[in-house]
Amino acid sequence: MSGPIAQQTSGSNTVQRGGSGGGLADVIDLILEKGLVIDLYARVSLVGIEILTIDVRIVVASVDTYLRFAEAVNRLDIAHDGTSQGLPQFLGDAQESGAKKKTRGALEGAQERLKETFGSGDDDDKDDEKKTPARRRSRKEDDE
């Protein structure tokens, strides 16, 4: 079956539609955690199939999340508030790169685990959209 896994319907300019760019990431929790379960209704002769254990949730430690926010506000252009221009802004950028290394390490670690699970990069929108534009584009082909 070659259709997109989450169908696209008529769209608008501001609301992104799931079919085109969403793919597996938008529905994987449903596939794995929702839906009818066979053994609720019948005592079945389950085939001895083995299901790979998959934990799709990317758990990034809270501290890393906090650092990510701290980094994000630091990166904000706050010229309009009149308190920080020129040199402080520059220092802010330099300082950010230190924090970014740590945070990025954690996020990429999580993504590595996903990659192992799914074979190809399941770079869903859980984290770094900006970092992986090329792979986001290529994923569409994977999904179809």
Place this chain on the structure above:
Amino acid sequence: MTAQTGAQAGDEQVPQDGQAPQYVYGVTRADASLPDGATGLDGKPVSLIVHGPCAAVVSDLPQGRPLGERADLIAHQGVLTALIGEGTTVLPFRFGAALTGRQAVQDELLATGGERFGEILDALQGRVELRLKGSYVQDTVLREVMAGDPQIAELSARLRSIPEDAADAAYYDRVRLGEMISQALQQRRDAEGQQLLERLAPGAEAVVARVPAREEDVVDASFLVRADAREQFEKSVAELGEAVADRIKLRLVGPLPPYDFIPDN
């Protein structure tokens, strides 16, 4: 039905025709038809097993390997989505359901569960699930947070003024700043997520909201929408999306099988 429980997928004898273990994608009405050439796991042909008022959507189970590859998940969803795309109501099974053979699907699944499946199918007939996800436009909302909380603004300004070689000394302050921002976002999202849901709920028959996965997400909810009301619902989402576009990005996924609207047990 001989018990095969515990047999490994790789070591059973080659099944005879019709005896292969069956993977179950979902259950639909007995009179439903499949899309032409529908294929599932490993490209295996999908078929219906009819019993009473219901039919199971199945294919042979791939042998000799564990399930759970990315392609398997896509195949599972693809079979269901193809049915939805033709306007067929289908109850999705959670990934990984399989029975020993076609007879077992009939006897152990449809014969025992058919009545209940029929009731759920009646209740969901002609309805689809649409999933709405929304996340903040991060910079915009972070500015709001800073403007709305003097403590956050003050700490942020102080951290900006710390030179790079002293940045490590401010590590805990950065964590604290991030924590304060995270809490402020949480408050916002509780209130605003609820508002978004309330705007859209009238267009749906049921709503299931879940806690969004990321802190910068505002909303993650599934709506059960009648097929004849879908266009109007999507229009409402589009209007709402435009109204909040500078702060919140909305994404609508679907139509999906009604995963979130199958009653527990």
